[in-house]
Amino acid sequence: MVTSPELDRGAILQESAAAARHLARICFKTGPPTHTGVELEWTVHDAADPARPVDRGRLQAALGRHSPATLDHTSPAEPLRNGSAVTLEPGGQLEISTPPRASIAALVRATEADIAEVAGLLRAAGLLLGRAGIDPHRRPRPVLHTPRYRAMRRVFDQRGSAGRTMMYSTAGLQVCLDAGQPELLPLRWAVAHAVGPPLLAAFATADRHAGRPTGWASARMAAWLAIDPARTGPVWSPRRPDEDPTAAWIRYVLAAPLLCLRNPGPDWTPPPGVTFGDWLAGALPRPPTTDDLDYHVSTLFPPVRPRGYLELRYLDAQPGRGWVTPLAMLAALFADPATLHAAHVVSAPVADRWHAAARHGLADPALGAAAAQLFDLALAALPRLDLPPDLHEQTHRGLRRRRTAAERGDR
Secondary structure: OOOOOOOOOOOEOOOHHHHHHHHHHHOEOOOOOOOEEEEEEEOEEEOOOOOOOOOHHHHHHHHHHHOOOOOOOOOOOOOOOOOOEEEEOOOOOEEEEOOOEOOHHHHHHHHHHHHHHHHHHHHHOOEEEOOOOEOOOOOOOOOOOOHHHHHHHHHHHOOOOHHHHHHHHEOEEEEEEOOOOHHHHHHHHHHHHHOHHHHHHHOOOEOEEOOEEOOOOEHHHHHHHHHOHHHHOOOOOOOOOOOOHHHHHHHHHHHOEOOOOOOOOOOOOOOOOOEHHHHHOOOOOOOOEHHHHHHHHOOOOOOEEEOEOEEEEEEEOOOHHHHHHHHHHHHHHOOOHHHHHHHHHHHHHHOOOHHHHHHHHHHOHHHHHHHHHHHHHHHHHHHHHOOOHHHHHHHHHHHHHHHHHHHHOOO
């Protein structure tokens, strides 16, 4: 993945055109797609009693020098041995973010090693990683308290309890793909969104929360969908299939309300309903800077977020080594233009069925049928990933097993 060039973060933005130019420079870094990354989140539990709360002191003692600054401001925040950064979500969920790698095999091996390292640190402290996209044992409970997280909670609370559920109880799997060559960017952008509902349905793991069934295949995605569509809804829509990806992202960013307004004090809560576009138009005492715009972008959580590369955010956390299968599936679907085109044909009819995917999973007939066809495409393209025999066989079995579930319409 190509990273963003250095920019003047303090430049004042006087008009929406300047903000649009800034966003256009950094949202998509095009070129031959060569790198893939992955970010994994887990809830963290007491090994003897998974329903017992885990406080920040216990997490800090377990992670030691790998503790992020939000947990210990004196920590060196050292990456794991293979380069993964360790962070914590506000409910104490642990996340590792891998450096992108040029081969899926190298990515899987390095990520497995970093997972084993962090799991070992937790195990020594009597803790273990969760296995689902939402905490099946505990109600939402804050662990980290920062001005950002307090402001998020206050804004989300205006629309109900879903924000707290998302912040304190959910865990996801994010796959990061290069934006690709300019001529294929619109297709890669569309497919990244369109395959979301069937893959969400196929890999849903969040049907129990706080000790009881939720009635959702993915209560994690249900929480995201309930927060604020201006912040968590998809950028691409089958109702606007030909909209330029850069233009679509600029429109989305400027229309989204502020979530945090940074200042020297502890309260970062913004005035209600003020969008970044409003800020550019003079709604606040001072004009925004490029740094303010970049920070605003970090508070937007659509299912697919452009960060120079494509960050696919719609998958639930998977149990054990289960994360390898959706990672390899997405890499296979994006491996060549012919497979991309076929995936678009298969998924376009169900591209807007986010709610149905979260509610019913593969029990939704249209989503189950689309998922089965996508598994077939991924199986056919799997050899293009050039995986070593053991990893190829593991991934092939995982895809076949999931395809059978999709064909049966398993919940």
